[in-house]
Amino acid sequence: MINPTRKEEIIKIAGKLFKQKGYSAVTMRDLAQEMGIKAASLYNHINSKQEILELILIQIAQEFTSGMQNILISDNTNVEKLKSVVLLHVKLASENPDGMAVLNNDWMHLENKRGYYLQLRKQYEDNLKTIITKGIEHNEIKNMNPDVVMFSLLSTLRYLYVWIPKKEDIDINNLTSQLVEVLIGGINK
Amino acid sequence: MINPTRKEEIIKIAGKLFKQKGYSAVTMRDLAQEMGIKAASLYNHINSKQEILELILIQIAQEFTSGMQNILISDNTNVEKLKSVVLLHVKLASENPDGMAVLNNDWMHLENKRGYYLQLRKQYEDNLKTIITKGIEHNEIKNMNPDVVMFSLLSTLRYLYVWIPKKEDIDINNLTSQLVEVLIGGINK
DNA sequence: GTCTATATCGAGATAGAC
């Protein structure tokens, strides 16, 4: 964001605060203070606290959905697809670690858009599980419990936001390959 | 708990609610309703909402500390120690999945005991990292980045509460061995 | 675009009767 609008600034600062204390514990006064304005002034740019949460979460959820679509239409092997999934998570987590934290911890505070979010998440997980299962069928991956494999993989990827400090400080490809070594190296036959 | 006291019931129900919505979003009125009493009646058993959080978190944190001590004084190999760490997490997560969720998501809402909690957590992580590093030095573990190994391991173990439904429904040893296969199998030379 | 002032609501917690 070269010239972020006031609204974009609010989303960004809100993400930082939501990550630190969680959506429910952050007040509009906290957010306003961090912006250097009064709480009432926020409402000139956004309609509600809930809207801020929606703007943060739905955008990321859709980026995951779209990233997964690209992976699925490629004609790579299933193991290559899993590597692309790792890269997708590292990329999104490094671009927006605060938003990823909110996605992990505060999705249940969505009101109207909660169902939509859960729908996107379920599709994503179904797609990932299909990749793992096909990988096992095609003999690319050891014959392990696919649920355990998926759980271990997703847990690590979902925690990336804790680990990734700032986009500038990390080498995305290097981190991805190290993660692949640990996560896939143990799975790959 | 064969004959749980009223206080123990409160802690248990509170853990369930904190897991669902997070500490900040759960009100004393929510908690009271779930108990079938009025909010004011809660204060006959506990001093504050904050005290409930402390009772949940500090107990688990101390169980991790004590579990790690037992692992450290054993004369097992470092890989065996890592397997014991997995078992420790599976055990505690299956005994108290709600509490584990609160530990992961609401520790930052501790007030007076926050420093104490962070101290216990740091010690635990330092000890785990030492096991991994020694494992690499002693040629038990592939020469990988110990931070990445620890991150991947801890991420999966910290998310166990999402995955483990109820103690009765799972075979602790079976789950542990499957996790060890995925998590350690990829690391072990 | 930000401010002051304010409306409305619900939070944590206490007092005292039963």
Add this chain to the structure above:
DNA sequence: GTCTATCTCGATATAGAC
């Protein structure tokens, strides 16, 4: 051990001046 009644505070949000 639980209740009703209540205190006090701080939350989200709006109205309207500048």
